[in-house]
Amino acid sequence: MTRTSGRLGRLVAATLLVSSTCPTLAPARTAPTRAASFIAERRFEAGASPVSVAVGDFDGDGALDLAVANMQDNTVSVLLGRGDGTFEAPRNFAVGDSPVSVAVGDFNGDGVPDLAVANAGSNDVSVLLGTEDGTFRTPLVFAVGSDPQSLAVGDFNRDGIPDLAVANAGSNDVSVLVGNGDGTFQAARNFGAGTNPRSVAVGDFNRDGVPDLAVANFGSHAVSVLLGHGDGNFQTPRSSDTGTGFSVVEASVAVGDFNGDGKPDLAVLVSTGVAVLLGNGDGTFQAAGNVLIGPGPKSAVAVGDFNSDGVLDLAVTSPGAAIPGNVAVLLGSGDGTFHWAGKFGVGDSPLSVAVGDFNGDGVPDLAMASLGRVSELMGNGDGTFQVARTVAGGGQPYFVAVGDFNGDGVPDVVVANLPIPLCIYYDCGVSVLLGNGDGTFQAPLFSVAGREPSFVAVGDFNGDGRLDLAVVVASGIAVLLGNGDGTFQAPLKVAPGGAPRSVAVGDFNGDGAPDLAVANFGPGNVSVLLGNGDGTFRAPLNFLLGLLPWPSPWAT
Numbered sequence: 001m002t003r004t005s006g007r008l009g010r011l012v013a014a015t016l017l018v019s020s021t022c023p024t025l026a027p028a029r030t031a032p033t034r035a036a037s038f039i040a041e042r043r044f045e046a047g048a049s050p051v052s053v054a055v056g057d058f059d060g061d062g063a064l065d066l067a068v069a070n071m072q073d074n075t076v077s078v079l080l081g082r083g084d085g086t087f088e089a090p091r092n093f094a095v096g097d098s099p100v101s102v103a104v105g106d107f108n109g110d111g112v113p114d115l116a117v118a119n120a121g122s123n124d125v126s127v128l129l130g131t132e133d134g135t136f137r138t139p140l141v142f143a144v145g146s147d148p149q150s151l152a153v154g155d156f157n158r159d160g161i162p163d164l165a166v167a168n169a170g171s172n173d174v175s176v177l178v179g180n181g182d183g184t185f186q187a188a189r190n191f192g193a194g195t196n197p198r199s200v201a202v203g204d205f206n207r208d209g210v211p212d213l214a215v216a217n218f219g220s221h222a223v224s225v226l227l228g229h230g231d232g233n234f235q236t237p238r239s240s241d242t243g244t245g246f247s248v249v250e251a252s253v254a255v256g257d258f259n260g261d262g263k264p265d266l267a268v269l270v271s272t273g274v275a276v277l278l279g280n281g282d283g284t285f286q287a288a289g290n291v292l293i294g295p296g297p298k299s300a301v302a303v304g305d306f307n308s309d310g311v312l313d314l315a316v317t318s319p320g321a322a323i324p325g326n327v328a329v330l331l332g333s334g335d336g337t338f339h340w341a342g343k344f345g346v347g348d349s350p351l352s353v354a355v356g357d358f359n360g361d362g363v364p365d366l367a368m369a370s371l372g373r374v375s376e377l378m379g380n381g382d383g384t385f386q387v388a389r390t391v392a393g394g395g396q397p398y399f400v401a402v403g404d405f406n407g408d409g410v411p412d413v414v415v416a417n418l419p420i421p422l423c424i425y426y427d428c429g430v431s432v433l434l435g436n437g438d439g440t441f442q443a444p445l446f447s448v449a450g451r452e453p454s455f456v457a458v459g460d461f462n463g464d465g466r467l468d469l470a471v472v473v474a475s476g477i478a479v480l481l482g483n484g485d486g487t488f489q490a491p492l493k494v495a496p497g498g499a500p501r502s503v504a505v506g507d508f509n510g511d512g513a514p515d516l517a518v519a520n521f522g523p524g525n526v527s528v529l530l531g532n533g534d535g536t537f538r539a540p541l542n543f544l545l546g547l548l549p550w551p552s553p554w555a556t
Contacts, residue, residue: 052100053066053069054115056104058113058130059080060132064081065080069100070099073092076095076115078135091134093135094139095139096117096121096141099118100119100149100150101151102117107129107179107183108183112129117139118148119148120169123144124142124143125141125177127142140184142188145174147170149167149197151165151166151167152201153202157230157232159181161180163177163185164179165213167215172195174213174226174234175189176191189232191237193237194215201213213226214493255303255517256312257312258276266279266504266506267314268519268526274314274330274338276336279506300502302315303355307341307383309331313331313332314332316330327385341383354402355402356411360437362381363380365379367413399453399454400456401413405486406434407466414456415444416454429453430446430471431447432486447487456472458470458505461535463533476500477500477518478494481535500520508530509530513531513532515537
């Protein structure tokens with residue numbers, strides 16, 4: 001029996017997890033009169049320590065409302081929307097201990113949205129059945145595993161009734177609660193996942209028409225996929241690749257044609273330096289060559305022609321002893337090898353680097369993200385750079401990328417914000433700084449991406465002429481399709497072939513559709529996800545990184 005509702009059709013499909021200290025979401029706009037203009041931020045009260053928000057039309061007036069889980073005061077706040085981007089004062093409803101995730105579904109089949117809340121402190125799920133006036137009944141409580149952190153809604157036994165899947169960080173499993181259709185659920189069925197699972201998502205990963213589960217495991221740095229049987233049970237989890245190789249480090253892959261053969265290649269930061277994988281043009285790559293770097297962590301690599309010779313060069317940042325507080329520039333030789341050019345100071349702990357012409361002089365410049373700020377290095381066109389200056393970034397900037405997100409012909413900057421430690425547990429976002437064309441930028445505009453946003457790549461993944469984002473988050477890769485005005489749609493999650501640390505964009509199989517290359521921590525591999533041209537991607541192809549050292553003038 002299938003139950004549908006026009007009101008449920010207006011629900012936002014994904015639950016957005018946010019922290020009270022994460023960037024505030026700017027209200028959405030449609031049909032802007034000027035692409036680079038945005039209305040001011042608006043804030044609305046909820047409860048204490050709001051950590052998760054879901055969207056639905058809870059009172060049936062056609063205006064979207066908000067449901068917010070408040071971790072500190074054990075409530076859910078419901079804010080009824082007025083239809084103009086503002087909301088009424090919150091109505092609070094008691095739930096269990098330390099609610100951390102909220103989702104929306106019609107669990108009793110009456111056409112009115114209900115709420116399901118995962119309570120980390122009491123190890124249960126509260127189900128609040130909705131009434132037609134935006135209020136909710138006393139919660140029904142259902143036991144799950146230890147320390148539930150995330151829940152998702154799906155029909156796992158294909159009876160037309162919504163069921164629940166809950167990721168339990170403490171018991172290293174997923175609890176599945178099969179719905180009875182009256183707002184109650186059967187006793188939890190528990191299925192093993194990886195170590196410390198923090199997020200669960202639903203999808204048909206083997207295309208058999210049966211919902212499956214993907215679980216992000218923080219402790220084991222892996223994604224587990226549990227294939228569904230269609231009766232509410234699941235197969236033994238399949239984990240991400242654990243092949244051997246050397247370790248991939250943070251924020252660490254970039255794309256370019258380094259040997260001039262017209263085929264995209266990869267530059268990947270690894271424990272020993274930069275691994276260069278020359279592309280074969282069919283989505284596969286040759287064995288990696290390694291450019292050695294001095295000891296200590298390296299944080300990011302970016303590609304540009306910094307000395308104007310028509311050959312691609314590399315810029316590498318380090319927060320530690322290798323090149324402390326600096327950006328190192330490696331000039332390309334045109335055959336896939338590189339030589340040292342120099343290093344340029346940007347202050348403490350640069351975590352990422354991006355390339356763009358921010359002042360309109362035709363010379364590539366650099367933008368770096370550190371925790372708490374964004375820095376710029378203006379290029380001189382000969383491989384050297386001017387003294388760094390600081391730009392406000394919003395939140396805790398962790399990684400930057402460049403693109404023209406509002407279509408005005410001026411480069412803009414997108415920043416992944418990681419306010420440690422809360423983004424380890426809750427969704428945080430990216431901020432877009434629209435460029436003014438003179439090297440300065442407008443105030444940041446925020447969009448939610450997912451837990452632990454740590455890396456951003458830019459491309460037009462659905463072929464609409466508007467730049468989109470691929471963001472590395474704890475659960476995999478979040479794809480945010482651009483609206484063409486500097487704002488983005490809700491994230492679409494893509495499962496990589498390991499524990500991702502960075503992502504880059506290129507057309508690796510020559511079909512004209514952008515693909516993704518993902519550097520995975522632990523397995524020491526790179527996953528290539530070929531794009532379908534509509535914003536979705538195929539299953540990953542994995543390539544191990546070998547160790548073929550090349551001499552480097554800055555090896556110690």
